Amino acid sequence: MDRRKFVAGLGALAGGSALATGTGAFSSVEAGRNLSVSVADDSNAYLGIEALDDEYIDATDGTLDIALTEANATDEGGEGINANAVTGISDLFKITNQGSQNVDVFAQPLTFIQADIDSGVESIAVFLTPQDPDYNFLFDVIPIEPTTIPGSIAYKNVDPGNELRFGLTAFAAPDTATGTVEINNSISITAEPNAEENP
Amino acid sequence: MKRRSFVIGLGTVAAGSAAAVGTGAFTSVTAARDVDVSVADDASGYLGLSADGEYVTDDSGSGQVGLNLGGTDAADRTDGGEAFNRQATTTVEDVVTVEHQGSGTSNEVAVSFDGSQSTTFQLKTSSDGTEAEVTLDFGTDTTSSPLTPGESVGIDVTVDTDADVTDPVETADVTILGSTDDVGGGGGGGG
Amino acid sequence: MSDAPTVNDYEEAAEKELDIKQEDRDAINTTLEQVFNGGSNE
């Protein structure tokens, strides 16, 4: 895989690329629909949601929450992503169709951004990253109701038993981003019977 | 809004076959850091080499200290002095000063001629071919005891035009080493 | 061969233009590709 030499001048990442033109995070889930779900046990609910790496996942309250934080440090003491850097974590969690029907699975939002409004310099962007499932899916990055939910990943026609793996790609710039910006948000994962398969 | 969609893979896998479970999370980090390193002239390098007086040349502005122990003609020498006397041994003290300009307030650096306390080589003048044996050392009073930052030691030069010389050269390189390795107790090297 | 999502795809999905320099986009896209491929099988 051709690995592009990606830093040209002095700390291209340090150049203080402010990420969002908007004011603060815009990717919050529509408040009205923010139903919090506590499924008895994520792993054997119909929509199985399981950590693949428990060090980046905080599963203490029975639900699987992604926490790249000081409070959820890795065994080796890692407390968060580096500033002025891109961090990729794959095999973070997986979603398994543990129901009896083919379903369409949606995960949104995909992009989480926070920019320090006053300095307009520090910023963090986190991209929910789908991983290449080993079977044939129509996998859409589509907007849902463009005005409210800014886009989602849609997996069509997921057979019972099949699973979808997710990772994260995070970018924080510049070097003063430490402790200035962070993401505290939520991902909404939805599954519905596939219309064609379940007339 | 144009819809982007990707079709992943071809062919289908029988329903219910578990996908290969990942080997746990992979962390990839790509972090750019400022690491600024520049060259300084000998005079302001971490191993400070400075000198003044007519024996010193700053050859071709390369910022490197050079010794010229006899101009092509005596007139080059600022004080109009003669060249070194023939059949004589002349010592000039502190032609070059070596100063520890590196890091670490208590960081002792030992100065040497690539590990030894003196170095000798044989030169001949380019003008009339006069030959001489030249010795550089730290003189009698200033053995090169380790230097802490800011301290310096002088290099003396002795030119013996009486010595029998086998195959002299017109110019010779002198290696000056500043190292903490040669100081008891090791520690960081300051250049 | 499937292709990994790029920063541009996320922008389209979010219908927002992200003010990220090209070299940083390249770096993020490289990592997106690695994560998409599950890390090792680049």
Added chain:
Amino acid sequence: MERRKFVVGLGALASGSAAAMGTGAFSSVEADRTISVEVADDSNAYLRLQGAGGVNSDYVTSDGTDGVLEINLDSGNDSIAGDGDGVNPDAITKIDDLFVVENQGTQEVEITLNKSGDNDGLATFYIDDYSTTLDGTDLTAGASETISLEIDTEGSGLTGGDEILDSVTFNADEV
């Protein structure tokens, strides 16, 4: 296809019991999971970068405990005890034990470097006594190396003010 999205009261699923439409059939499940990501100082981040302290700490202008690691061997660094402004021309300069790299992630990674600067080829980072380079070194989770820097200007023709290095990108990628 006009996309409709609907959510059914989810309480019924709390105990994993079948929804009204028979076992395993449900009309929709929506699960919200929190995601929090923080940016840590280099000394605490997944790829830990921290000044090693010791006699050469003057060259480390920011040791990573408050922000990012920064190293400075030029006239811009005025905290060098001997007031030097850079490496000597036509010399080999070795700076022992400058900083530490540690893998605080959860997977073994290989470290590779992208150096940039007018003469970045003259600077080499080593993990031990100047025999094994940092570039290409593997670090298992929790493993660390103390890094030394060698700059070789011998015969380079470089003089005072010439730049050797201005930034280094540390890559840690799964092995």
